[in-house]
Amino acid sequence: MSALATALAEVSETADRLSRLSVRAHENPYTLVDWPSSVDPERDWFGTPEYVSLHGTPVWEGLDDTARRRVAFHEAAGFYSLNIHGEKALIQGLAARLYRSDLAGAAGYLHHFLDEENKHSVYFGGFCTRYARVYRSRQVSFGTDQARDVDDLLFFAKTLIFEEIVDHYNRVQGRDGRLHPLARFINDSHHREEARHLVFGRRLVTALWQAAGFDPATAAGIRADLGRFLTATWREYYHPDVYADAGLADPWDLAEAAWHAPAQRTHRRHVSADCLRFLAAADVLTEEPADAF
Amino acid sequence: MRSDTEIRAQLRTFVRRHAGDVTDDTPLFTLRLLRSVHLPELIILLERLRGAPIDVEQLRMGDFDGIDAMMARFGSLP
Numbered sequence: 001m002s003a004l005a006t007a008l009a010e011v012s013e014t015a016d017r018l019s020r021l022s023v024r025a026h027e028n029p030y031t032l033v034d035w036p037s038s039v040d041p042e043r044d045w046f047g048t049p050e051y052v053s054l055h056g057t058p059v060w061e062g063l064d065d066t067a068r069r070r071v072a073f074h075e076a077a078g079f080y081s082l083n084i085h086g087e088k089a090l091i092q093g094l095a096a097r098l099y100r101s102d103l104a105g106a107a108g109y110l111h112h113f114l115d116e117e118n119k120h121s122v123y124f125g126g127f128c129t130r131y132a133r134v135y136r137s138r139q140v141s142f143g144t145d146q147a148r149d150v151d152d153l154l155f156f157a158k159t160l161i162f163e164e165i166v167d168h169y170n171r172v173q174g175r176d177g178r179l180h181p182l183a184r185f186i187n188d189s190h191h192r193e194e195a196r197h198l199v200f201g202r203r204l205v206t207a208l209w210q211a212a213g214f215d216p217a218t219a220a221g222i223r224a225d226l227g228r229f230l231t232a233t234w235r236e237y238y239h240p241d242v243y244a245d246a247g248l249a250d251p252w253d254l255a256e257a258a259w260h261a262p263a264q265r266t267h268r269r270h271v272s273a274d275c276l277r278f279l280a281a282a283d284v285l286t287e288e289p290a291d292a293f
Numbered sequence: 294m295r296s297d298t299e300i301r302a303q304l305r306t307f308v309r310r311h312a313g314d315v316t317d318d319t320p321l322f323t324l325r326l327l328r329s330v331h332l333p334e335l336i337i338l339l340e341r342l343r344g345a346p347i348d349v350e351q352l353r354m355g356d357f358d359g360i361d362a363m364m365a366r367f368g369s370l371p
Contacts, residue, residue, distance in 0.1 A: 136346075136349055136350075137333075137349065138332060138333040138336040138337060138349055139329075139332070139333055140329060140332045140333075140336070140349055140352055141329045142322065142329055142353075142354040144328075144329075225328065225330050228328075228330040228331060229330045231334065232330050232331070232332070232333040232334060235333045235334055235337060236333060240337070240340065240341075240346075241346070252337070252340055252341035252344070253341065255337065255341075256341060
């Protein structure tokens with residue numbers, strides 16, 4: 001039996017409870033949103049200004065409110081694009097594990113997980129394709145030949161890291177009364193469903209790490225990969241294409257400067273804190289990924 | 294856009310920070326000295342150095358499998 005099968009059996013009560021909640025909260029993404037025919041990026045806020053990746057940098061200080069709203073709009077599309085790409089990888093990983101011979105008994109919640117991730121992308125894609133564009137991701141995978149237990153742990157732990165960071169933004173932006181109602185809705189809707197995924201993810205990663213019992217060398221390799229993944233995930237929030245669309249000059253140099261800006265380092269540390277505390281408590285990470293901050 | 298000499302020098306700095314003391318023809322991905330989790334940082338570095346985007350949907354592992362391979366693929370704009 002794989003470590004994942006053992007872990008899924010251990011969290012089955014949680015998965016059953018979350019499945020019932022998913023059935024009760026089931027939404028139709030095609031009828032729930034009344035998409036405006038157009039939006040005005042320079043009139044309305046589409047992202048929380050304090051969460052824009054240039055906030056606290058000299059460039060941000062030099063922008064007037066109209067220009068700041070324009071940056072926040074393109075960055076909202078960039079954030080939704082990150083979600084689309086993250087969810088594509090998640091959907092692929094979940095589908096690959098659905099009805100795997102040793103996991104057939106755990107298909108119930110995986111179906112909900114898959115369904116909900118696909119629906120989120122309908123919202124994110126709906127915004128990007130109507131009003132902006134889908135920005136590219138630089139997360140590329142060439143596949144691995146690692147042991148199945150290692151792949152399973154990395155898949156669910158990376159999913160958790162990605163979703164924990166995203167959810168922090170969703171929580172803040174879903175409640176931010178300054179934002180356009182559509183932006184608040186997309187963030188809030190995502191947060192409500194992600195809350196269930198995070199409960200599942202935290203319980204599963206804890207059980208999976210314990211069940212796998214990795215030897216010290218394998219554990220060290222996994223920790224290095226997860227630390228690198230956290231840094232790579234954050235790097236995607238500083239998107240040169242977003243800056244270029246917002247009319248800012250030298251977008252690559254701007255991305256580099258914003259990444260190193262003290263205010264942004266503090267921001268990343270603050271947003272990552274809950275996730276890192278969990279991973280440390282579960283013994284999955286034993287030290288802070290220094291490059292991320 | 295930087296010169297090929299500058300791009301190579303900055304690539305060496307990045308690679309040595311993450312993969313240790315390697316030569317320009319060390320197959321970085323084949324030997325798993327670099328892995329997929331390094332790519333977002335590597336791609337954005339290459340884009341910044343060459344001053345042009347990279348089509349991420351057309352990439353293969355061989356494009357990054359060594360500093361020489363990266364220079365051949367991304368060092369000079371066509």
